[in-house]
Amino acid sequence: MYAQRIAIVGGGPAGALAATEFARSGRKVHLFDEKLAWEKPCGGGLTDKALARWPFLREAQVERNWVSECELISPSGRCAAFHLDRKIAIFSRLSLNRLILNRAREAGATLHRERVIRIDRISQHWSITTSNSSYIADFVVIATGARNSFRKQFSQPLGPENFMIAVGYYIPGTHHKVQVKFLNNLPGYLWIFPRANHFSVGICGRMNCGNTAELRRLLEDSLPEFGLSLEGARFYAHIIPSLTVEALRNTPFAGTNWAMIGDAAGFVDAITGEGLYYALRSAELLAEALRADAPEVYSGLVRSDFLPELEHAARIAHRFYAGEWMGAPVTERMIQLTEHSPKFRDLMRDLFAGSQGYSGLRERLYGSLPRIAAQALVSTLWNPLRREPATREAVNVGGAAAD
Secondary structure, X not given: OOOOEEEEEOOOHHHHHHHHHHHHOOOEEEEEOOOOOOOOOOOOEEOHHHHHHOOHHHHOOOOOEEEEEEEEEOOOOOEEEEEEEEEEEEOOHHHHHHHHHHHHHHHOOEEEOOOEEEEEEEOOEEEEEEOOOEEEEOEEEEOOOOOOOOHHHHOOOOOHHHEEEEEEEEEEXXXXXXXXXXXXXXXXXXXXXXXXXXXXXXXXXXHHHOOHHHHHHHHHHHHHHHOOOOOOOEEEEEEEEOOOXXXXXXXXXXXXXXXXXXXXXXXXXXXXXXXXXXXXXXXXHHHXXXXXXXXXXXXXXXXXXXXXXXHHHHHHHHHHHHOEEOOEEHHHHHHHHHHHOHXXXXXXXXXXXXXXXXXXXXXXXXXHHHHHHHHHHHHHHHOOOOOOOOOOOOOOOOOHHHO
């Protein structure tokens, strides 16, 4: 059996799922993480696509919030609220990480709450040096997330154009509605993700277009319109990979006896910042390659599976946030059509469920455009679009108090 001893550096969802799969295939697995289960700054949402692929995420008896409503808000304040026919499961990352780490332990992986300081190649093996000890492995998996201190050693460094900054708060309270607001001149968005017993409220923008202080001010200025305050809140900040097309195509994420998975490899949607599905899927693909004793096919599996989707997102991200469509900013027109066209709302539901990818979006959209336009026109006759955009108060949606 090739790569009998496997070291995984990083205990997030990607590393933990990889540890589970490797251990089940008979490998001796050591997973290293200085925190193990911890509360990562992010929304924590898992789409129906992810829940269908990994049923244990749907079936596990762990803390989560099932969300069935969505509200989108444009820079002008126009609002579109709609029902999700396939619910999103929103986990705290503490609960999610603990769930997958426990499965890895039960599968036979050894978990080490230790910080990895060095990784050195010794002949055909690796020496893993931690704050407490040292270990030998045949294969190393880098699953350390966006702050990947080993990237220089295994691949190549990434510039600021390949990252987003996320800042936010954990705020007491909850309801069952995901809320997303787009802001003028922000290549990102503001989110309200209701977890089981608190909100993850955040904002993200490209690292080369702003800084943490600016994003924090924008977020805090927006909280009152959602009926939220900072009383009892806890602040967080994080970086999110958001690789350019060139970086996705040209940056190595695997080599001789090593591989990167999840955020460490930059497998994140450049438009939405969503990375959980790709973290889990990359771990699954690496496990598939190692089960076949052919780790060299991992890169090809990723490139044929989901990398085209990430490249597509990276290619259109700037146009999505800064471009125009049908004579208006893309986000304004998108929310306007969501509000007024049932056909377009169906498309948005599929995007949120994960069943509609970017690669087939253009064809579906333009194939449905006559009907979407007709529905929007009929709605316009009843509720003219040239008036001031409907406010959130006018349509009686949003805010914690509404639920």
